[in-house]
Amino acid sequence: MSALFPRWTNTFARVAAVSAVGVPVVALSAVMLLQRTPYVTNQHVELVQPIQFDHRHHNWEEGIDCRFCHAQVETSATAGIPATSLCMGCHAQVFNKSPRLEPLRQAYFSKTPVAWKRVHDLPDFVYFNHSIHVRKGVGCVTCHGRVDRMPMVYQAEPLTMQWCVDCHRAPQQHLRPLDAVTDMQWQAPVSAAQRAELGQRLAQANDVHPRTACDTCHR
Numbered sequence: 001m002s003a004l005f006p007r008w009t010n011t012f013a014r015v016a017a018v019s020a021v022g023v024p025v026v027a028l029s030a031v032m033l034l035q036r037t038p039y040v041t042n043q044h045v046e047l048v049q050p051i052q053f054d055h056r057h058h059n060w061e062e063g064i065d066c067r068f069c070h071a072q073v074e075t076s077a078t079a080g081i082p083a084t085s086l087c088m089g090c091h092a093q094v095f096n097k098s099p100r101l102e103p104l105r106q107a108y109f110s111k112t113p114v115a116w117k118r119v120h121d122l123p124d125f126v127y128f129n130h131s132i133h134v135r136k137g138v139g140c141v142t143c144h145g146r147v148d149r150m151p152m153v154y155q156a157e158p159l160t161m162q163w164c165v166d167c168h169r170a171p172q173q174h175l176r177p178l179d180a181v182t183d184m185q186w187q188a189p190v191s192a193a194q195r196a197e198l199g200q201r202l203a204q205a206n207d208v209h210p211r212t213a214c215d216t217c218h219r
């Protein structure tokens, strides 16, 4: 062996071996750390939309339920963004001269959908489903924050894998009665013991048992 390979090749091999393992580990840790910062997860970013739609006017002041506009949220994977015709159901009468609603009228009469920008957008390799969460008692506010108080919707939670899995491991403290899933003001019992008891009871009543196997979310 020593005749074929001079001594320095040993050192070279060692350095090569260490960097082959070391560099990707360092790089990966850096990427994973970076991934936890709000900058990378796009948290708290407000997007300028084609129409200045304000959830505060509609949800907070007018008290319109989330499901009136995000109608598929209990039955399908996606919550859905309302069609122009739904808005026009009111805005053909209410504020029908408002310049802020000019893009809405244009979209409606030219039959082209409003080009809303996505605020939440998981990578394509992640499978998510709204209906299962909502029907098992996870409220909108738990994952989206106080949308009814947002002049422009932003992503309130990190939406990282860690965030999903943390709840899947112990969902009890995040559960609420089914009739309160869209209620932004529902308050859990303050006492920890009562909260835990309610969580247990709801988990049992609604047969809640989220999975953490990889193919739950990567299929």
Ligand code: HEC
Binding pocket: 049, 053, 055, 058, 059, 064, 065, 066, 067, 068, 069, 070, 081, 082, 116, 117, 118, 119, 120, 121, 140, 141, 144, 147, 148, 152, 153, 182, 184
């Ligand atoms: C009157 C109709 C209406 C009501 C009521 C309504 N929304 Fe919306 N929602 C919209 C429209 C239009 C958009 C797209 C524009 C935007 O992002 O602001 C939207 C966007 C969103 C988004 C961001 C979607 C994305 O792109 O990721 C979330 C989250 C959301 N709504 C949650 C809620 C919740 C929770 C409620 C109830 C508290 C609610 N909405 C009530 C019309 C409505």
Ligand code: HEC
Binding pocket: 051, 052, 053, 054, 057, 058, 061, 062, 064, 069, 082, 083, 086, 087, 088, 089, 090, 091, 094, 095, 098, 099, 100, 101, 104
């Ligand atoms: C159930 C009736 C209803 C529906 C449906 C509805 N709106 Fe409204 N909207 C209102 C009312 C009422 C106001 C006035 C609220 C206020 O000022 O307190 C308003 C206000 C607005 C304003 C502000 C107008 C201005 O001049 O200040 C915009 C923009 C708007 N709505 C967009 C939309 C869009 C886009 C949709 C569809 C996604 C929609 N609305 C659906 C009732 C509705």
Ligand code: HEC
Binding pocket: 066, 067, 070, 073, 077, 078, 079, 080, 081, 120, 121, 122, 123, 128, 130, 133, 134, 138, 139, 140, 141, 142, 143, 144, 159, 181, 182
């Ligand atoms: C368990 C967490 C969770 C709950 C509960 C939840 N959402 Fe979402 N929501 C998400 C995630 C994650 C996305 C991004 C999905 C994607 O990019 O594929 C999203 C996206 C959306 C969108 C954008 C359109 C879409 O379907 O992708 C709307 C609108 C929305 N949610 C409304 C709601 C409403 C209304 C409720 C309550 C009835 C609700 N969500 C409950 C996590 C949640």
Ligand code: HEC
Binding pocket: 122, 126, 127, 128, 129, 132, 133, 136, 138, 142, 143, 159, 160, 163, 164, 165, 167, 168, 171, 174, 207, 208, 209, 210, 211, 216, 217
């Ligand atoms: C606050 C708690 C909570 C968060 C956050 C959450 N989940 Fe869930 N998830 C649940 C509960 C509860 C269920 C229902 C489990 C059951 O009983 O079937 C569920 C079910 C699911 C299912 C259906 C599983 C199946 O067996 O078919 C998928 C897929 C899923 N979650 C994906 C996600 C993803 C992806 C995220 C993050 C973007 C996420 N969840 C965040 C609580 C949560």
Ligand code: HEC
Binding pocket: 032, 035, 122, 123, 126, 159, 160, 161, 162, 164, 165, 168, 211, 212, 213, 214, 215, 216, 217, 218
């Ligand atoms: C409850 C849902 C959920 C489960 C269970 C889950 N993941 Fe993920 N995973 C996600 C989400 C959401 C993302 C995208 C956000 C992120 O990168 O944190 C992701 C991202 C990833 C990525 C890309 C990481 C990156 O930095 O871009 C890999 C690799 C991955 N998951 C592997 C796995 C493996 C292996 C398992 C099983 C041990 C698993 N996941 C279980 C939700 C899940």
